[in-house]
Amino acid sequence: MSWYKKIYKIRNRIRKSQYFRGCSKRLDLGDEFMNEYFENLNETIKAYFKVLSDEIPDFLYDYINTKPMQRIGKIGCGCGTDYTKIFNNKFFYSNLDHSIGVALIIWNFTKDKKQTIAGLFHDISTPVFKHCIDFMNVDHETQESTEELTTYMIKNSKEIMKLLKRDNIKVDEVNDYHIYPIADNDTPKLSADRLEYTFTNGLYFKEVWNVKKIKEIYSNIEIQKNEEGIQELGFKDKNIAEEFINGASQLWPLWVSNEDKLAMQFLADTVKKMSENNLLTKKDLYTLSENEVINKIENCTDEKISNCFKTFRNSTKIYESDEPVLNKYCVSITAKRRYIVPLVSIDNCYTRINNISDFAKERIDNYLKFKSKKYAYLDFDF
Numbered sequence: 001m002s003w004y005k006k007i008y009k010i011r012n013r014i015r016k017s018q019y020f021r022g023c024s025k026r027l028d029l030g031d032e033f034m035n036e037y038f039e040n041l042n043e044t045i046k047a048y049f050k051v052l053s054d055e056i057p058d059f060l061y062d063y064i065n066t067k068p069m070q071r072i073g074k075i076g077c078g079c080g081t082d083y084t085k086i087f088n089n090k091f092f093y094s095n096l097d098h099s100i101g102v103a104l105i106i107w108n109f110t111k112d113k114k115q116t117i118a119g120l121f122h123d124i125s126t127p128v129f130k131h132c133i134d135f136m137n138v139d140h141e142t143q144e145s146t147e148e149l150t151t152y153m154i155k156n157s158k159e160i161m162k163l164l165k166r167d168n169i170k171v172d173e174v175n176d177y178h179i180y181p182i183a184d185n186d187t188p189k190l191s192a193d194r195l196e197y198t199f200t201n202g203l204y205f206k207e208v209w210n211v212k213k214i215k216e217i218y219s220n221i222e223i224q225k226n227e228e229g230i231q232e233l234g235f236k237d238k239n240i241a242e243e244f245i246n247g248a249s250q251l252w253p254l255w256v257s258n259e260d261k262l263a264m265q266f267l268a269d270t271v272k273k274m275s276e277n278n279l280l281t282k283k284d285l286y287t288l289s290e291n292e293v294i295n296k297i298e299n300c301t302d303e304k305i306s307n308c309f310k311t312f313r314n315s316t317k318i319y320e321s322d323e324p325v326l327n328k329y330c331v332s333i334t335a336k337r338r339y340i341v342p343l344v345s346i347d348n349c350y351t352r353i354n355n356i357s358d359f360a361k362e363r364i365d366n367y368l369k370f371k372s373k374k375y376a377y378l379d380f381d382f
Helices: 003-020 042-050 058-064 067-074 096-112 115-119 131-136 150-155 158-164 192-202 211-218 238-255 258-276 282-287 288-299 301-315 358-369
Strands: 223-225 229-236 318-319 330-331 343-346 349-352 375-378
Touching: 042 096, 042 192, 042 211, 058 067, 058 096, 058 115, 058 158, 067 096, 067 158, 096 115, 096 192, 096 223, 131 258, 192 211, 192 238, 211 229, 211 238, 223 343, 229 238, 238 258, 238 343, 238 358, 258 288, 258 301, 258 330, 258 375, 282 288, 288 301
Parallel strands: 229 343
Antiparallel strands: 223 229, 318 375, 330 375, 343 349
């Protein structure tokens, strides 16, 4: 075994053992191996990451440490819900957290480096306030407009390109995680991305389970073959699949609630007004942190923008109506419906949970019928 391979094995073993014991420091073997990100992680997320994978592969640290990936650590997965009292998020969960979670799920099930890196990169082009910018781009229902810069972000990072060259990986093998069905697939199938944000929304957005319950559910998942003969994550046991549906179905209506849609649209409109008044540039959305953009908004020279934004931040509720309300910030939006109908193994075959469970079918059908009032508004004119 070469000296480099010996050091590589030792480094990996030290990293894994120290990180998963929750130690605050790791041994520096000469390069920039110290990663403040993991040291400062929320304890709940540390425990959650341990569930997703019993190891963090060594190559993943190098990609996580690049500037484009560290940038999204300052962007919340809550799409702006962290910044208003309308919501009560338990803790800040970043796009870097989410991307690492997705990568760990992929690695756990596939042990495939390319798929894992593609999963890690899938949100690399996320701007501040995440899908709020899709709302600004009038992409409410697919929420994919912000993915357009993924290839650009990868190719224009010398750090990432150097790592890809080292690992003999081509850009087009990692710049589109849609090509890997375990990483991503069409709603309502189960993929690493959809599983990850469902798990974590149930930890920080609305508490529907804890890490212990996630571990029980996660350990029941395996790679299966769906109706199209394509690999997909699915459950071994019907009862566990029902537990997953029980928790997830409490989250689905929240993601299309008037509270959520109004908050995202208001942030989209705020960013748009700031841009139109030359107070914020498109570049700012991809180079500044969310806190830096908020500071620009709250201290901008347009008092109407800053005052309305401060009112939004201090609002504790929204108002709903079946008719448009004049002289208020009033919107009506159709948003993307996110939900999951997972596969389950039964009698040596795989079928959708709603085909064999009345409980799951009722929960899924009720969500698909869910409607909120047509209009939502805040008590100010914007």
